Amino acid sequence: MAQIFISYSRKDEPAVSGLSEAFDELGHSVWFDHELSGGQDWWDQILTNICACDIFVFVLSPNSLNSTACKREYVYAGELHKRILPILVAEGVSPNLLPGILSQIQFVDYRSPDHMAALKLAKALNSLPDALPLPDPLPDPPKIPVSYLSSLTQKIEADSLNFEEQSSILFDLKRALEANDTKQDAMTLLRKFRVRRDLLATIGDEIDQLVGKLGSNPKTTAKAATSKSSSKTSQPNQHSKNAYSASSYQSSGTVASGNTSQGKPPDYTLQAVLLFLFGMPFSFLPSCLAVPAVVFSLQTQSKYKQGDIEGAFKAAKHSKNFCIAALALLIIMLCLVILYVLMIAIASASM
Numbered sequence: 001m002a003q004i005f006i007s008y009s010r011k012d013e014p015a016v017s018g019l020s021e022a023f024d025e026l027g028h029s030v031w032f033d034h035e036l037s038g039g040q041d042w043w044d045q046i047l048t049n050i051c052a053c054d055i056f057v058f059v060l061s062p063n064s065l066n067s068t069a070c071k072r073e074y075v076y077a078g079e080l081h082k083r084i085l086p087i088l089v090a091e092g093v094s095p096n097l098l099p100g101i102l103s104q105i106q107f108v109d110y111r112s113p114d115h116m117a118a119l120k121l122a123k124a125l126n127s128l129p130d131a132l133p134l135p136d137p138l139p140d141p142p143k144i145p146v147s148y149l150s151s152l153t154q155k156i157e158a159d160s161l162n163f164e165e166q167s168s169i170l171f172d173l174k175r176a177l178e179a180n181d182t183k184q185d186a187m188t189l190l191r192k193f194r195v196r197r198d199l200l201a202t203i204g205d206e207i208d209q210l211v212g213k214l215g216s217n218p219k220t221t222a223k224a225a226t227s228k229s230s231s232k233t234s235q236p237n238q239h240s241k242n243a244y245s246a247s248s249y250q251s252s253g254t255v256a257s258g259n260t261s262q263g264k265p266p267d268y269t270l271q272a273v274l275l276f277l278f279g280m281p282f283s284f285l286p287s288c289l290a291v292p293a294v295v296f297s298l299q300t301q302s303k304y305k306q307g308d309i310e311g312a313f314k315a316a317k318h319s320k321n322f323c324i325a326a327l328a329l330l331i332i333m334l335c336l337v338i339l340y341v342l343m344i345a346i347a348s349a350s351m
Contacts, residue, residue, distance in 0.1 A: 002125070005053035006032035007073040009063035015089040016059055018113050026122055028055075043144040047076065051138075054131055056082040060107055061090035065099075072142040074101060079139040081132040085124060149176060149185050156193050163306050166203045169193060174210070187214070201309055265304055265316040268323050269297040275326040279333075286330040293322035 004023055008016045013034065020030045031049050033042065046069075050056065056077040064070040077084055078101045086098075086107035095103070108124045110117050155161070155169055173193065176186035193199070194207045272293035279286030296319035304312035 002028045002054040003052060004028050004030045004055045004057055005049050005077075006030060006057045006059060007064070007070050007077075008032060008059035009061060009067045009070060011063040012059055012061050012089055015061075015110075015113075019057075019059070019087065019089065019110060022113065022118055022121060023057075025118075026125065028125075046073065047141050050077050050082070051080060051134070053082065055125065055128065056084045058084060058086045058102065060086045060088040060093050060098075060102070062092040063090070065093065068145040071099070072145060076139070076142050080134055083128045083131060085128065087121070149182060149189065152176075152189055156189060156196070160198060161196070163200055163203075163308065166200055170203055170206060177210075177214075187211070200306065202306065265300050265309075265312045266320070267297060267300060268293060268316065268319040269301075271323050272297055272319060272326075275323060275330060279326060279330050286326045286333065289322050289326035289329060293319045293326060295319075296322065 006016055006020065016032060016034075020032065023030045031053070033046055050073060056074065058064065058070070058074050058077075074084065084101070084105055086102050086105055087110045088107050089110050091111065095107070106124075108117075108120050110121060152169060152172055155165070158165075161169070170193070173186050173190050176182040177190070190207060190211060194204065194211075199207075272290050276287045276290035276294065279290060296315045299315040300312050300319060303309075303315055
């Protein structure tokens with residue numbers, strides 16, 4: 001009796017279950033990760049069973065050939081000098097395009113699991129060469145495969161995200177929504193992303209439109225998820241600190257929708273430019289104060305377009321303050337000029 005390890009893609013689990021039963025009927029012991037859920041412990045257990053197996057069975061299908069985990073498993077099995085038996089279970093696999101280590105081994109066609117296929121399977125097992133001892137020292141174990149959705153989860157849970165980072169995350173989530181195998185997980189991450197407290201307005205609006213097209217309300221879902229999370233613990237952790245409901249955004253300075261209770265920030269560009277022009281004939285001082293007013297006014301428009309509502313209002317406030325200072329100084333200078341003219345007129349009249 002041989003200890004058989006089956007490497008496969010989760011999408012091929014129905015075929016693998018039948019294959020496992022066939023091995024059982026032939027008197028072999030089978031192990032595959034149908035009860036494991038992921039993580040480092042999951043990966044360590046897989047590598048341990050690869051190391052302990054007598055025969056490494058690779059389930060050939062388009063899904064397994066595109067799986068990073070499956071690739072690392074059969075490469076590791078080859079480095080351990082394991083006997084590898086590829087078994088074809090699905091259409092769409094070209095023998096001419098198999099990766100190096102698999103292309104050198106005759107595979108068993110098990111696409112039709114009938115009596116003849118079972119005989120071929122038994123014959124292939126009996127025809128395998130003798131097992132080789134494990135190499136000494138053992139090769140370094142492959143790293144745990146991490147999907148790009150896992151990396152996105154870490155990014156979404158970051159303490160802070162700027163506009164470029166938020167845009168990049170949204171782009172990756174859109175791509176994940178287009179694939180059937182990642183669509184559901186991507187939708188979960190999208191809702192989680194939507195309830196970030198620092199989510200910018202343009203990003204929030206785009207998420208609302210995107211999820212709305214898919215027939216779900218991200219704000220309602222996010223609010224429910226946040227309420228459920230807050231009921232589990234009264235001590236806020238880093239995740240719950242970022243997980244505010246969509247409605248709570250709209251009462252804060254940084255919002256996640258295009259419309260805020262503050263409205264659009266005021267634009268002081270015209271006032272700043274006029275103060276600059278009118279200040280030039282009297283003194284350079286009012287014009288000097290008008291320059292930063294123009295700069296902050298332009299920043300107001302830029303930040304608002306990027307969705308940084310809080311930053312836009314702060315820039316507008318700075319622009320307003322410089323405009324007031326420039327206007328006050330201009331009035332003072334104008335009064336001094338008028339006073340000077342009056343003094344000259346009085347002096348001329350007395351002569």
